[in-house]
Amino acid sequence: MDSYICQFPGCFKQYKNRCNLKRHEEAFHTENKKFQCVHCKKILSSKQNLKEHEFIHTNQTPYVCREPGCGLRFRHGSQHSAHKRIHVAIKNIVNRSSVVSFKLSNIEEDIEEEINPKDMMDFTLPLIKRSQDYILPVI
Template sequence: MDTYMCQFPGCLKQYKNQCNLKRHEEAFHTENKKFQCVHCSKVLSSKQNLKEHEFIHKNVNPYVCKEIGCGLRFRHGSQHSAHKRIHTAIKNIVNRSNVGKIKLILSEENNSLESIPINMQEISLPPIGKSQPYFLPII
């Protein structure tokens, strides 16, 4: 598959298509920035970048993970999309392993019962905003 590399000196970005390369070059390597923040006067290259930048001033993270038990919030749609891929990967691993057994343990934090799948181990995934522990089957 062809890759399109940014020709700007010192930039190592690569893209799968010409359109994404062009968007990158316009956003990072041209002075053609036309969307100005009314709060801090920062000038951005796209309406979407401005919209997500302004969430800083409004102190909001509007992109919410709808996965049951998660609910993490993100300021950027791209961060939210990357986070959703983590849930998909975990579901694929769990579905392949046919893990269905659980055991109950007493939580020391709130003195309540919690269920944990038996053949599972906790791993730490790269954080997006904050740490996200998950339990995956021991392979």
């Protein structure tokens, strides 16, 4: 996937498309600010920036997470987009762990009768020498 990087010295911002990069450059690296807030007279560089800035004054949070059970609300579209990536990451972890959990449950069934519960009291975990996958319960 292409990445658009701000060329302004000392700025390392990256964007997925040229339009967002342009909006960033206008907002932070030019004197061409032309949209003024009617509430506090702050001047912003784009109509979108002004719109999201005015939500501060109106206490609006119009960007709503549609993930079942979540419903968090955000003032900025960029915050909402970043939040949605959390749900994607969680789904990936849960999907991966359910496969691992399934494999482990098959192994546990094979050895379940051989383990004496009294022996479990003396059991110590081995030293972890490398990264390991976590197993999340399937809900």
